[in-house]
Amino acid sequence: MLKKTATHKQLTQGAALLAISSLLVKILSAVYRVPFQNLVGDEGFYVYQQVYPIYGIAMTLALSxxxxxxSKLVAEQDSDKKKREIVTLIFPLYFWLSLVAFLLTFxxxxxIANWMGDPELAPIIGIVAIVFLLxxxxxxxxxxxxxxLLLTPTAYSQVVEQVMRVGIILVAAYIFTKxxxxxxxxxxxxxxxSFIGGLGALIILKKQAGETIWGSSLFSHTLDWQGTRIYWRRFIVEGGLICGYSALLVLFQLVDSFVIKNQLVAQGLTNLDAKVIKGAYDRGQPxxxxxxVIGVAYSTAFMPKLTKxxxxNKQVLYQKTVGIFIRTMFVIASAASIGLMMLLPYINVSLFGDNAEEEALIVLMGTVFLMSLILVFQTIYQSCNSYRSPLIGLLVGMLVKVLTSHHLTYYFGTIGASVxxxxxxxxxxxxxxxxxxxxxKKTMINIRFIWQLGYALGMMVVSLGIYRLLVxxxxAQTCHRGTMLFLxxxxxxxxxxxxxxVILLQKMFTVREWLSIPLGKKILKIGKKVRLK
Known part of the structure; x- marks a missing residue:
């Protein structure tokens, strides 16, 4: 039988476990691509990455x-019976939508493969389509x-899903090398x-539950549009917004799957050369x-705090917390983005064996900064139950990507795709x-903060510039990959x-702001030891 609502202790333990498992899944999702690319090469990486966005969309729907x-609809109900009823009522809604997605894709x-410029991708797309059924x-x-508020089952299921999926991917790559x-x-x-991992996750969840949540009411409620129509708007607006921002970068990757390879061939490259270049460009995703990773974890941690x-109705404290949230994320994201840009040649060679597509990947690293800030604002809007503006913003971003990708890629290659x-x-x-x-707008960032951050980033660029010169x-330019990793x-x-x-010297953050930053407490202790006040 299904368990009842969590106790405070269960909630605390479950939240910690879910946070750890989510971080583990994100890291594993990024890291496995390195040995995979090393085993199959850029052409093999291209084959995988061309179809990956379809899987990414399915898993965004099913996971985040x-x-x-x-969960929001369930939490709004005041009894266990109503909680079960709401899941039973709306289950047909996304069941049939998932079935339509499967049929259209399969x-x-x-x-779809022809639109991507590679008919041989069709069987792979067919396999990925099955994931929509789960x-x-x-x-x-x-x-x-x-x-x-029972978070443990989700944590276990997503770890099992990812481990099984990554294991099969690496086995496939190893067999290919033979x-x-x-x-x-x-x-x-x-x-x-992808399907086997999802099936494993479903088995874990079903075992935890002991029974189905939706019962046998799939077909009996399917035609109950009177009962479900009140949820259509919420499903499209709220659900679409959450899914859209969670999958925004995946959607951009999907656009690239349809555009980059085709436009490189249109420039005059051979099919093989275009595949290899697209595969090298896809190194940017991990x-x-x-x-x-830090930015996503930081946004996730701030969401319940802002909502509470x-x-x-603690408006003053809410606005101060929002200000801290924006400033600290601005600092973290800008440093991560510029650091990746400056060190990309060493990272590229150490992880992937050469420095192919360096310029395009350097430009693409700006994505880290922009997407992190987008997550900040989406989190703030969500905490205010505001949906219209972020939904329009999502559509505007997608429209600009679709309209500019074709021409920029044709004239400037992969650099154009990054732009x-x-x-x-x-x-x-x-x-x-x-x-x-x-x-x-008044809470966000002032001119003094911008100058201080600009100076700190400038000093970081100078120090890394000198470092690269000394290196x-x-x-030697062709030193060992292990050496490059060390560098x-x-x-x-x-x-x-x-x-x-530089940030400590400029006193950019208050003690409270430092304490809200990951590792901020340790940084403050170090600062005090060297008498940076």
Whole structure:
């Protein structure tokens, strides 16, 4: 039988476990791509990454999008019976939508593959489409549990799902190295891990529940539009907004899957050369994920705090907390983005074996900064139960990406693709800032803060510039990958030390602000030891 609502102790333990598991999943999702690319090369990486955005959309719905929306509906109910009834009532809604997504993707796999400029991708797209069939069931269990504040099942299920999926992907890559599979057969086997991992997660959730949440009411409620129509608007606006921002970068990747390879061929490149270049360009995705780990975790941690202050009507404290949130994220994201730009040659060689697509990847690292700030504003809007402006901002960002990607990629290659992504994110961010209330604009960032941050970032760039100059003098351009990894990690220390030292010297943050930053307490202790007050 399903468990009742969590106790305070269970909630605390579950929240900690979910935070750790979510961080582990994000890191694993980024890290596995490195050995995978090393085993299959840029062409094999291209085959995987071309289709990955479809899986990414399905998993966003099943993991971080719809479950959040459903958990909110469940949490609004005042009895266990009503909590069950709300899941039963709306289950047909996203079941049939998921079925339509599966049918469109599976039956249209050849058309989609042709639009991507590579008909041989069709079988892989067909495998990925099956994941949509798991989405409504994973969503229901996770949403119900989270609405009951039982977070442990979600934590366990997402770890199991990711470990199984990554394991199958790496096995497929290893078999490919033994010349037992073609590059497309490898991609098909690798993507089968998506369905198998999702099935494993579903088994874990079902075992925890002991019974189905939706009962046998799928077909009996399917035609109950009178009962479900009141949730349509909330489903489209609230659910769509949560899913849209969670999958924004994945949607941008999907646009690139349709554009980059085709436009490189249109420039005159061969199919093979275009595939290899697209595969090398896709190295940027795991780097962006790693760069945003702290930012995503920080946004997740601030969301319940902001919501609680809003509900308790503590407006002054709410506005101060928002100001801290924005300033600290601005600092963290800008430092992460510029640090990745400066150290990218060492990171690229150490992880992937060469420095292909350096310029395009450097430009793409600006995504870390823009997307982190977008998450900040989306979190603030969500804490205020404001949906219209962020929904329009999401559509504006997607529209700019779609409209600019084709021409910029054709004329400037992968650098143009990176610029189109930055333009899309920048458009979304500008809209979110423009439509924010006046108090928020005043709370955000002043000129003095901008100058201080600019100086700190400038000093970090100077220190890393000198570091790169010294490296070029004392180390050969073609040094070992292990050496490059050491140089990248040491560069992080050099840039980070310079940046934090300048911030401490300028007294950019109050003690309270430092305490809200990851590792901020330790940094303050170090600052006091060297008498930086």
């Amino acid at each position: 999008g719809l479950p959040v929306f459903i 039956l249209g796999k050849k058309v 989405t409504p069931f994973l969503t229901s269990y996770r949403g119900y549990y989270q609405g009951q 010349r037992s599979l073609s590059i497309y057969q490898m991609g098909t086997l690798a993507m089968s891990g 780097l962006i994920q790693v760069g945003m 202050l809003r509900v308790e 189109s992504s930055l333009l899309g994110l920048l458009s979304c961010l500008i809209w979110l800032v423009y439509k924010s209330p006046n108090w928020l 070029s003098v004392f180390f 990248a990690l040491f560069g992080v220390m050099v840039g980070g030390f310079t940046f934090v030292t």
